[in-house]
Amino acid sequence: MRLIDELRSEHELIEKVAGSLRTFVSQRVRDEGDHRDGERFLSFFRHYAGTFHHAREEDILLPVLVRELELPETSGPIRSLIDQHHSMAATLASVATLVSQEHLDDQEKARLVSGSNDYVRSLWQHIDAENSVLLPEAEERLKWAGVHELPDREITEEEARARDWGPDLLSLYPPLPDPEAIRGEGCVICPSHGVSCEGLEREWWTGSEWETFEGRSG
Ligand SMILES: [Fe+2]
Numbered sequence: 001m002r003l004i005d006e007l008r009s010e011h012e013l014i015e016k017v018a019g020s021l022r023t024f025v026s027q028r029v030r031d032e033g034d035h036r037d038g039e040r041f042l043s044f045f046r047h048y049a050g051t052f053h054h055a056r057e058e059d060i061l062l063p064v065l066v067r068e069l070e071l072p073e074t075s076g077p078i079r080s081l082i083d084q085h086h087s088m089a090a091t092l093a094s095v096a097t098l099v100s101q102e103h104l105d106d107q108e109k110a111r112l113v114s115g116s117n118d119y120v121r122s123l124w125q126h127i128d129a130e131n132s133v134l135l136p137e138a139e140e141r142l143k144w145a146g147v148h149e150l151p152d153r154e155i156t157e158e159e160a161r162a163r164d165w166g167p168d169l170l171s172l173y174p175p176l177p178d179p180e181a182i183r184g185e186g187c188v189i190c191p192s193h194g195v196s197c198e199g200l201e202r203e204w205w206t207g208s209e210w211e212t213f214e215g216r217s218g
């Protein structure tokens with residue numbers, strides 16, 4: 001399904017540029033790097049990841065799951081993933097000034113490192129949860145419902161410009177891994193698991209899915 005394939009490849013770019021942001025921040029705290037690139041990172045994460053990409057999830061994919069599959073809108077994975085979009089946007093906003101600031105004192109450097117680490121780690125976990133749970137589940141369930149294609153939303157000029165900063169930033173600031181980031185597959189990786197969502201099986205599985213599962217495992 002084209003939209004789902006595109007969301008997956010957008011995740012690949014977004015997660016790499018998140019690693020570049022780590023490299024950029026590690027240079028800025030050594031008073032290196034070009035502070036003006038901070039605006040480019042902000043534009044990429046705000047307009048491409050936070051607007052274009054998230055809007056296609058929130059305005060196209062997730063409403064189709066509610067409408068066609070009658071999955072719950074105000075609880076479980078759908079509510080939790082939308083809440084994560086909002087909390088990631090707030091985390092990014094909390095470090096936005098520091099990301100593009102020319103001169104940083106020691107306190108500001110510490111706030112920049114901690115806020116950008118929070119942002120990158122939550123973005124990676126969110127992408128892991130979508131890649132391993134939301135997208136494969138959506139693809140499979142929409143197939144069952146006979147939905148083979150989804151509408152699209154044109155990218156605006158501003159969003160396309162923001163996307164195009166991605167490859168430039170990747171070559172300027174080759175992504176740095178984060179040994180403290182917790183990554184993986186399945187609901188357990190999702191920060192909402194056990195908080196606002198009880199996991200795929202409890203939230204989405206129907207009686208017949210449980211029966212098939214019990215038949216297979218029993
Ligand atoms: Fe998302």
Ligand SMILES: [Fe+2]
Nearest residue numbers: 011053057130
């Ligand atoms: Fe996503």
